[in-house]
Amino acid sequence: MAVNLEAYQKLLRELDEKGVTLVAVSKTKPAEDIRALYEAGHRDFGENYVQELATKAGELPADIRWHFIGHLQSNKVKYIAPFVHLVHGVDSEKLLREINKQAQKHNRVIDCLLQVHIAREETKFGMDETELEAALQSQEAYPNLRVCGLMGMASFTGNTEVVAKEFRHLAALFRKYEAKKRFTVLSMGMSSDYKIAVAEGSNLVRIGSILFGERQYPPLG
Numbered sequence: 681m682a683v684n685l686e687a688y689q690k691l692l693r694e695l696d697e698k699g700v701t702l703v704a705v706s707k708t709k710p711a712e713d714i715r716a717l718y719e720a721g722h723r724d725f726g727e728n729y730v731q732e733l734a735t736k737a738g739e740l741p742a743d744i745r746w747h748f749i750g751h752l753q754s755n756k757v758k759y760i761a762p763f764v765h766l767v768h769g770v771d772s773e774k775l776l777r778e779i780n781k782q783a784q785k786h787n788r789v790i791d792c793l794l795q796v797h798i799a800r801e802e803t804k805f806g807m808d809e810t811e812l813e814a815a816l817q818s819q820e821a822y823p824n825l826r827v828c829g830l831m832g833m834a835s836f837t838g839n840t841e842v843v844a845k846e847f848r849h850l851a852a853l854f855r856k857y858e859a860k861k862r863f864t865v866l867s868m869g870m871s872s873d874y875k876i877a878v879a880e881g882s883n884l885v886r887i888g889s890i891l892f893g894e895r896q897y898p899p900l901g
């Protein structure tokens with residue numbers, strides 16, 4: 681299935697009005713789908729798998745801003761460190777250390793978001809509040825990394841009140857640190873729940889299915 685440009689324009693108008701950034705999640709989709717959206721003017725794309733991202737980045741225009749939104753393993757940071765624009769799912773001290781190290785090698789500062797566990801499900805990644813506080817305090821040890829804000833995923837449920845409550849919790853944490861830590865990005869919301877996320881204060885949404893159609897195989901995690 682090709683890119684739905686009509687849905688893209690509609691979504692963009694809706695988000696622009698509220699000052700919300702759209703990251704087009706292109707995981708599992710072919711490079712030509714990304715190119716179609718690129719030609720419509722889009723520059724922010726999100727991918728979940730390191731190998732897939734590295735391959736696509738090599739094939740596509742260099743001015744694309746690549747967001748890594750999956751669960752990043754420390755031993756794979758090196759493959760995306762030269763070019764990644766923003767790493768969304770940072771959830772351990774080990775990963776912070778490795779990102780800083782690889783960024784140093786490439787003489788750059790890598791922007792990151794700390795992932796907070798807000799869902800009811802055990803399986804979703806992310807820090808709890810104590811780990812978040814500790815990670816924010818350790819920042820000075822990592823001069824080649826900049827924590828720009830927070831990212832989170834709500835429970836996978838049709839219960840919109842539960843989803844709203846989880847996003848509200850993340851937004852409150854974001855505001856708690858916003859001034860002191862100079863946070864600028866609150867990444868929350870996907871195709872199924874972005875309206876709730878935006879209503880609760882998100883300023884960046886990660887959207888795949890609405891733009892590219894359903895994925896042929898499920899995300900690997």
Ligand SMILES: *Cc1c(COP(=O)(O)O)cnc(C)c1O
Pocket residue numbers: 705707728749750833869870871872886887888889890899
């Ligand atoms: C796949 C994915 C998305 C996009 O999901 P859609 O439901 O297709 O919009 C957003 N965020 C993360 C972390 C993802 O893995």
